[in-house]
Amino acid sequence: MPTRPVSLGNLARLRGLRGHLESAVLGQSEAIRGLSDALLAGELGHARPGRPRSILLLLGPTGTGKTRAVKEASAYLYGPQALARVNAAEFSSAERVPLLLGGVQGEEGLLSSLVGALSRTGGGILLLDEIEKAHPSVADHLLGIEDGSVTTASGRQLDLSGLHLAVTSNVGSAGVVEMAGVSPASVRRYVEQEASAQFRPEVFARFTAVLVFAHLSRDIQMDVCRQMLDDEVAFQAARLSEAFGHPHAIRVSPEVCGRLAGEGWHRRLGARPMRNAVERRVREALVEARLSGALGPGVRESVLAAARGEGLRAFVARSPVLL
Numbered sequence: 001m002p003t004r005p006v007s008l009g010n011l012a013r014l015r016g017l018r019g020h021l022e023s024a025v026l027g028q029s030e031a032i033r034g035l036s037d038a039l040l041a042g043e044l045g046h047a048r049p050g051r052p053r054s055i056l057l058l059l060g061p062t063g064t065g066k067t068r069a070v071k072e073a074s075a076y077l078y079g080p081q082a083l084a085r086v087n088a089a090e091f092s093s094a095e096r097v098p099l100l101l102g103g104v105q106g107e108e109g110l111l112s113s114l115v116g117a118l119s120r121t122g123g124g125i126l127l128l129d130e131i132e133k134a135h136p137s138v139a140d141h142l143l144g145i146e147d148g149s150v151t152t153a154s155g156r157q158l159d160l161s162g163l164h165l166a167v168t169s170n171v172g173s174a175g176v177v178e179m180a181g182v183s184p185a186s187v188r189r190y191v192e193q194e195a196s197a198q199f200r201p202e203v204f205a206r207f208t209a210v211l212v213f214a215h216l217s218r219d220i221q222m223d224v225c226r227q228m229l230d231d232e233v234a235f236q237a238a239r240l241s242e243a244f245g246h247p248h249a250i251r252v253s254p255e256v257c258g259r260l261a262g263e264g265w266h267r268r269l270g271a272r273p274m275r276n277a278v279e280r281r282v283r284e285a286l287v288e289a290r291l292s293g294a295l296g297p298g299v300r301e302s303v304l305a306a307a308r309g310e311g312l313r314a315f316v317a318r319s320p321v322l323l
Helices: 008-015 017-024 029-043 066-078 097-101 110-120 136-143 173-177 184-198 218-244 256-264 272-292
Strands: 054-059 083-087 124-129 149-151 157-159 163-169 209-212 249-252 301-306 312-316
Touching: 008 017, 017 029, 017 066, 029 054, 029 066, 029 209, 054 066, 054 184, 066 083, 066 124, 066 163, 083 110, 097 110, 097 136, 110 124, 110 157, 110 163, 124 136, 173 184, 184 209, 218 249, 218 256, 218 272, 256 272, 256 301, 272 301
Parallel strands: 054 163, 054 209, 083 124, 124 163, 249 301
Antiparallel strands: 149 157, 301 312
16 A cells, blocks of 8 residues: 655644643553654654554553553544454454454455455554454464465455554563562563563564553552543533533532542552443432432533542532532
């Protein structure tokens, strides 16, 4: 696939990629810098002709932002429809591999349709999520790329030269969680050693960038909580505005994030339990307030506040809604 010319307007947008990703994925400045550099090198035509624009390996504990970083980058560069994600866990057995790679009788697998869809839109990112959960033949096949193409089981060649290929893995995560206080350089060496043992040497050597996402500290998870709470409140305010037929605003009391962060913080699982806690508590509070009649048409502002004991409550502006 030929290199696309870069206009001045697009160049200005590319300059904003790193800042956009850093605002979306908190606490991962080093990994985001490496991800941005690798993606931009491909976008600006610095990849070798006939090869994927980049082949990226994103490593680190679960819940640290690896998948989100790829999704955000894809949406920023290409639009919301330009990410093709393969959940590697769905292809863990030899019997299921043909569903991805195709069958010898000529059947096309999922990979063929995903690559075709991306190619028709002018480019994008093919994401292989949690590759360590797939059958070993998947990694060997997809990452054994020669001249920018992959041959399916039916013999069809898939052109990946206009795409980025991103691979995530949680390999080494347990060790990273136990390395609190260890220098980032030491953590990176440890994770890279674990990853190099996971892949065959000739496969590991094909990655153009290896990016290590750090374990999230409690302070960073508090920042993540604030970000998630802002997103959820904005979403729910829009839903209430639609339901009531007029604008509805939701304010949040200062103590709410501390309550939610205390409930959602998890040393090993990162930000995933935090999102569950934020979404569950906010929705529970709003549902209770609507069922009680406190929130309904005519109410233009409500407040979320921490209730005594566990949870939140929602209330109209003159009397808050508790979580």
